Amino acid sequence: MTIERIPVGSDSTVWIGRGLLGDAAKYLHSPSGRFVLFSAANAGAAADAVRHALAGRLFVDETVDDREESKTLATVGRLADAALMGGLRRDDAVVAVGGGVTSDVVGFAAAILLRGVAWNAVPTTTGAMADAAIGGKTGVDHAAGKNLIGAFHPPRAILIDPAAAALLPERDYRAGLVEALKAAWIGDAILAQAAESGLDAILARDEGTLLACLAGAVRVKAGIVSSDLREGDRRRLLNFGHTLGHAIEAAGGFRDLKHGEAVAWGIAAALEISKRRSGLPAAEAERVRRVLARLGPFPPANRDPAVLSPFLARDKKATARGIAGVVLEAVGRARVEEAVPEREWLEAAAIMSLS
């Protein structure tokens, strides 16, 4: 069994490898040796592996409602109740087992319990393995928008075992891969090439090929985050596909499209803008588009300017001159465009294609 160790900044370590969860006790961190387990209801096998590994050291074991609509301050309050009533002390640690919603909510609870206790993330979806928790953004949604309440609180350890994604529904499995490929496209041309070649094996759920793709994506994200721990310029590259993607996700009421699916559409639009603004060769844009198409078919995106415009205007990156976005110069190399006029985003939405 080969376990790879990828540091993120100075506080956080990603451990990644097949069979890792069988040996989870070695990698999960708690100053006191005691743990609180919060796991998504559908993360049963991974949660059981953690339970087994931490036998006798778990003093709270609760499930988390991991639907996007439960990603609220009230849910964080319920987790806090369970941990505090269970006798949480400052040197205890929390373990989150589940997808992106679980790590967002549980990580935020860890951030504010006793003004911050250590936590560990065990992602069980392809999207969470490639993206969530690395970098320490935690938080919940608010009626005014997604992720508007939260904290920076990096997990001490992130344990990625591709076996945890084995039972994932097909649609979730594929949507999550968009985030892994995104990392390759913005930061690692060789990884992008390898993921493209291995895509059939990944879609056939070959664990070794999936592992190589995820490890590459984690290395890209860890490299960016380590050089830019808050919200500086390099970190903004991770938003590739997310400007229009967020608007499309919101236009679907966060129900019609999964996050990764909306990001796929957002990337398709960003490719159009990249051809015009950053000289992305048409052949490279087409190559990226074809890879995304192989992950689909995805539900259609709302392209109506009247619907998308208010969501674009509400973007955190919006200014009077336009909305910042990430463009590709080539596969493996991205940059931030500070002010792309709204009109240009809406035109790209009109012509983007994933077929």
Next chain:
Amino acid sequence: MTIERIPVGSDSTVWIGRGLLGDAAKYLHSPSGRFVLFSAANAGAAADAVRHALAGRLFVDETVDDREESKTLATVGRLADAALMGGLRRDDAVVAVGGGVTSDVVGFAAAILLRGVAWNAVPTTTGAMADAAIGGKTGVDHAAGKNLIGAFHPPRAILIDPAAAALLPERDYRAGLVEALKAAWIGDAILAQAAESGLDAILARDEGTLLACLAGAVRVKAGIVSSDLREGDRRRLLNFGHTLGHAIEAAGGFRDLKHGEAVAWGIAAALEISKRRSGLPAAEAERVRRVLARLGPFPPANRDPAVLSPFLARDKKATARGIAGVVLEAVGRARVEEAVPEREWLEAAAIMSLS
């Protein structure tokens, strides 16, 4: 008008002086120039001064329920609603006007809104002026105990104008002074002497004498906090009087005694322990006790071992060997005693006196 500037760590500045609030716009910090105002209902005059100073730059103006029983995650949620529905952006700032509960709750809301926005504290009670917000501890209570949910999030600016305490009810005014004197006793013998000499003037609400006492207390606390931004050894000195004080406060259901009153009893007990353990001369203990007595009379403390014991056992500083406490070696010099047996705390509670 003389305004003193006292830095706290590298992120936070205390501004203190008479008439300061008339010129508040000069000292309140917001990257965007825009502000959210959250003020306690009974902090009317100070809130009005801030409103006047920030005319045209306030886009949210809400009152905060500042009773201890409202210091909850639900209250933070309501403040977050008001700020986000008002259009809060990352570069906006929050201003908290009120006592310790207000700064605890509002500071915590600022800590988690958009993963942290800048905030400013305008304390309006003697206790909050001497103690709260300096050091960046923010948070709310939980059924399992006080301040169990929160964050470290130092305010950018703390504006202390003694005039803001002018209309404070007598009991609050006196209870809050306990925290100011505590700072002198643990860290500044000359300040302790001056506060003792000036106590009649302070109790007669002479603003100049109160200002000198508060400024001295802030300097002690800022010095300790700057050298120890998290919860290290020096910072623990600020807990003088708080070990038994917290137990007494809890035994009174947080209703019978105000925080400062419970701390006064806690100091009275700590003096008894200091005589035995750290060689505090009986004459110095008596001197401190007499100053506390002049702030009273305070409501009686519950001294019942059967009542106090469970609260002592629940102390965050409790270990198998005893409960850490702060003792005086002399007026102006304190140290931490790591493990004082519970029996010793209960004996001190039995003999402590404030008359």
